[in-house]
Amino acid sequence: AQRVTQPEKLLSVFKGAPVELKCNYSYSGSPELFWYVQYSRQRLQLLLRHISRESIKGFTADLNKGETSFHLKKPFAQEEDSAMYYCALSGIGANSKLTFGKGITLSVRP
């Protein structure tokens, strides 16, 4: 069975502080890992995927297969980063179903 665990519900930091949003997964095989973000009153959108290895809006995430983790990091948080963040995984290949974690609210205070 595939499972995504986001152990924290809320992370509150001051502007300029480092951010790490934790994500652990369970999957028998090689999954694709994603981070989705939902800003206030906006739809769910893809932030980044492990395959692309990109840095989006200053966020990075490294897939650690040994620890089955895909933590999202940003060295200096901005107020506009305040949002709901979901970690998700799918099987390899086009259009496999996404399995989401419960999500974490990131609040960046001025």
Next chain:
Amino acid sequence: DAGVTQSPTHLIKTRGQQVTLRCSPKSGHDTVSWYQQALGQGPQFIFQYYEEEERQRGNFPDRFSGHQFPNYSSELNVNALLLGDSALYLCASSKLAEGYNEQFFGPGTRLTVL
């Protein structure tokens, strides 16, 4: 391109009734997936449609059914509504030929069952 669109935005039903939710995929996309998001939870996969057929299905009862039309739009039907069906229903579209799994989400339909 308006992206993925869903209708209606909100819906209130009573227990035992039936409901139909609609989704139009992003232009150029051919695959539609449906998710249920209960309050405080992440989206949970219901099923996925491609070429008018159900390709994958999550752990949902047969009360949940769907359809995809030749223009790639899709419907989600829920029969014999229960209070526990109250949730945000999300539609996501993607393109099979892209070779990777980027799904674009709609704004959702908020269903309240009284």
